[in-house]
Amino acid sequence: MKTLSATALAHPNIAFIKYWGNRDNALRLPSNGSISMNLDGLFTRTTVTFNSSQRDLLLINNHAVMGKGLDRVSYILDLVREMANINERAEVSSSNNFPAGAGIASSAAAFAALALASSRAADLTLSEGQLSRLARRGSGSASRSIPGGFVEWKMGAGDDDCVAVSIAPPEHWALTDCVAIVNASHKKTGSTEGHALAWTSPLQSARVADASRRLDICRNAILHKDFEAFANIIEHDSDMMHAVMMTSNPPLMYWQAATVGIFHEVRAWRASGLPVGYTVDAGANVHVICLADHAKEVEKRLRDLSGVNDVLVAGVGGAARVIESA
Numbered sequence: 001m002k003t004l005s006a007t008a009l010a011h012p013n014i015a016f017i018k019y020w021g022n023r024d025n026a027l028r029l030p031s032n033g034s035i036s037m038n039l040d041g042l043f044t045r046t047t048v049t050f051n052s053s054q055r056d057l058l059l060i061n062n063h064a065v066m067g068k069g070l071d072r073v074s075y076i077l078d079l080v081r082e083m084a085n086i087n088e089r090a091e092v093s094s095s096n097n098f099p100a101g102a103g104i105a106s107s108a109a110a111f112a113a114l115a116l117a118s119s120r121a122a123d124l125t126l127s128e129g130q131l132s133r134l135a136r137r138g139s140g141s142a143s144r145s146i147p148g149g150f151v152e153w154k155m156g157a158g159d160d161d162c163v164a165v166s167i168a169p170p171e172h173w174a175l176t177d178c179v180a181i182v183n184a185s186h187k188k189t190g191s192t193e194g195h196a197l198a199w200t201s202p203l204q205s206a207r208v209a210d211a212s213r214r215l216d217i218c219r220n221a222i223l224h225k226d227f228e229a230f231a232n233i234i235e236h237d238s239d240m241m242h243a244v245m246m247t248s249n250p251p252l253m254y255w256q257a258a259t260v261g262i263f264h265e266v267r268a269w270r271a272s273g274l275p276v277g278y279t280v281d282a283g284a285n286v287h288v289i290c291l292a293d294h295a296k297e298v299e300k301r302l303r304d305l306s307g308v309n310d311v312l313v314a315g316v317g318g319a320a321r322v323i324e325s326a
Helices: 067-084 106-121 128-138 140-145 191-200 204-209 211-224 227-246 257-271 292-303
Strands: 005-010 013-017 022-024 034-038 044-051 057-060 089-096 150-153 164-168 175-181 276-279 286-291 310-314 321-325
Touching: 005 106, 013 140, 013 211, 013 227, 013 276, 013 286, 022 191, 034 140, 034 211, 044 106, 057 067, 067 089, 067 106, 067 128, 089 106, 106 128, 106 140, 106 321, 128 140, 128 164, 140 150, 150 211, 164 211, 175 292, 191 204, 191 227, 204 211, 204 227, 211 227, 227 257, 227 276, 227 286, 257 276, 257 286, 257 292, 286 292, 292 310
Parallel strands: 057 089
Antiparallel strands: 005 044, 005 321, 013 034, 034 150, 044 089, 150 164, 175 286, 175 310, 276 286
16 A cells, blocks of 8 residues: 555535435435535545554544444445455544534535545545545435536436536536524434435425426526526425425424524515525525625625524535545
């Protein structure tokens, strides 16, 4: 092995057409394709160091993590060890500059950074598609945090071609995500558990059957910078995913009163001429997407709303990248 340590940085992403439910849980092959954008300024930074220790070690924000969290990381490390034909255990140190487990795609950024840092530390040179596949095995949404800008995750026929690709670079369209934080605490039911419940909802089949239509509308809206079409489809898709969550068995209710209040405000703002639209991942926090020129006004309005504790502001982010290797 030439390289023993590497540090990578990856951004979370916000899905405009959502990923919810798998056709293969083990490989994390999604039930439908999805489209997202990376969030600039928000990131996970991960260092992987292979050494002669007896077991893998995981530190998140300087706190040792055991159990399921470590198991998920070791699973990716095992895939890397197999590809690189090495046996060394690894120390993984990771930190984010945004709330984890609160519906801001912390696992997406974390596993994208892990895939890139661990493969580079093992002296592997993987293509963007190979990195996307590897990240996907840890968290489906992580496949979308490997490429830069506006990203589409293709369903593919199987493991080999189920990868994410950039459909437009960050500079293509100046959008801003104003994330209204109504609850920064870790959600009780994580996305991995939630995906497994998706098909218990009678609405999931209809959501999946209609996915290609929504993907086409969203992709075209991004490529042609049609904000009205874009805002309408991201709100529609987000509401559909949460309808599936609410009608699963057991039901998942991520929204809080403040979440719904923001929905009403955002739609009223758009009706009055402000270019805004909302979308919500698996959590209570609301991603309010707007044209960048209006971001300060949107942030101010969100901060004035009851129940909004903070607002994170992010433009369109780039690809996952190695920032240090030794």
